[in-house]
Amino acid sequence: MQMKAVILAAGMGTRLRPAIGENQKTMVKYSEKPLLQRTVEVLRDKDLKDIVIVVNYMKEQIMEFFGDGSEFGVRMEYVHQENPKGGTADAVRCVRDKISEKSFVLIYGDNIFDKKILDAILKKSEHFDGVLCGKTVANPSKYGIMQVDGFHVKKIIEKPEVPPSNLALTGLFVLPREIFRAIEETKLSVRGEYELTDSIQILIDEGFDFGFQIAEGFWMDPRDQDEIQMADSFLKKSA
Numbered sequence: 001m002q003m004k005a006v007i008l009a010a011g012m013g014t015r016l017r018p019a020i021g022e023n024q025k026t027m028v029k030y031s032e033k034p035l036l037q038r039t040v041e042v043l044r045d046k047d048l049k050d051i052v053i054v055v056n057y058m059k060e061q062i063m064e065f066f067g068d069g070s071e072f073g074v075r076m077e078y079v080h081q082e083n084p085k086g087g088t089a090d091a092v093r094c095v096r097d098k099i100s101e102k103s104f105v106l107i108y109g110d111n112i113f114d115k116k117i118l119d120a121i122l123k124k125s126e127h128f129d130g131v132l133c134g135k136t137v138a139n140p141s142k143y144g145i146m147q148v149d150g151f152h153v154k155k156i157i158e159k160p161e162v163p164p165s166n167l168a169l170t171g172l173f174v175l176p177r178e179i180f181r182a183i184e185e186t187k188l189s190v191r192g193e194y195e196l197t198d199s200i201q202i203l204i205d206e207g208f209d210f211g212f213q214i215a216e217g218f219w220m221d222p223r224d225q226d227e228i229q230m231a232d233s234f235l236k237k238s239a
Contacts, residue, residue: 002048002049002101003101003103003104003105003174004048004051004052004099004104004105005048005050005051005052005104005107006051006052006054006092006095006098006099006106006107007040007051007054007108008054008091008092008106008108008171009024009025009109009110010055010057010080010081010091011025011056011109023061024059024061024062025109025110026039026110027061027062028228030112030228030232031235035109035112036065036066036109037065039107039111040066040069040072042113042118043074043105043107043118046115046118046119046122048105049073049074050074051069052076052077052095052099053076053077053079053109054079054080054081054091054092054094054095055080055081056080056081056082057084059080062078063078079094079095080094081094086193087191087193087196088108088193088194088195088196089183089186089193089194089195089198089199090193090194092106092179092196093184093194099180100177103129103176103177104174104175105118105172105173105174106172106174106175107171107173108172108221110221111172111219111220111221112218112220112231112235113170113172113215113217113218113219113220114215114216114217114219117133117213117215117216117217117219118172120213120216121133121213122174124174124211124213125211127211128174128209129203129208129209130173130175130176130200130203130208130210130211131173131210131211131212132146132153132156132200132210132212132213133170133172133212133213133214133215134148134168134169134213134214135168136166136167136168137168138166140166140168141161142159142223143159143221144156144157144159144168144169144195144197145157145160145164145166145167145168145169146168146169146212147164148212150212151211151212152211153210153211153212154204155201156201158189158195158197159191169197170215170219171221175200176208178208179203182199182202183196218234220234
């Protein structure tokens, strides 16, 4: 059975304002095209055409642009996250009734990535219960950080004060359906959110085998005006 893809797009994008103006953060244009459109097209081209988008803040901007997805060659559904500050695990919880398959693709809507990264995690998912994608970064305390053993993820720590490595968790995953049960067991973090990393750690501790894939190619999670401009410049050059 073909996997579904879930895109998280409910957040307010506070850290990117005022740089993104009146745009929903996933609808900011990079090289003249909304970021979310780029993500949808990458999924479509990998035959992941059943897409669920988690929305809240400025959701009309997304829903009016994509509609049912047919104009973009996909089937689009929308799920409303009541509290966009509830955390990533809370956002994923919202799609539980939409996922009946053994596993699904999850993408953070504000991530910009090369399509070959998606290729790699899909191939690796054939051999693991789930797949997490990582990238070495210079400022690991701003990200979820992974500890790995070969191709196996052993531990994830969300935005640690003292990072055990500089291997950041990117916003691309293949997750088993059991993640929904783990989310129900997830406790509120010290940041006051339900963290998806904590839910994944529950499954790892239970013995679920999560594979590790390095993000080979361009990946960015823009966090300020300079990074927005950097991503825009890269995409224009690679167009």
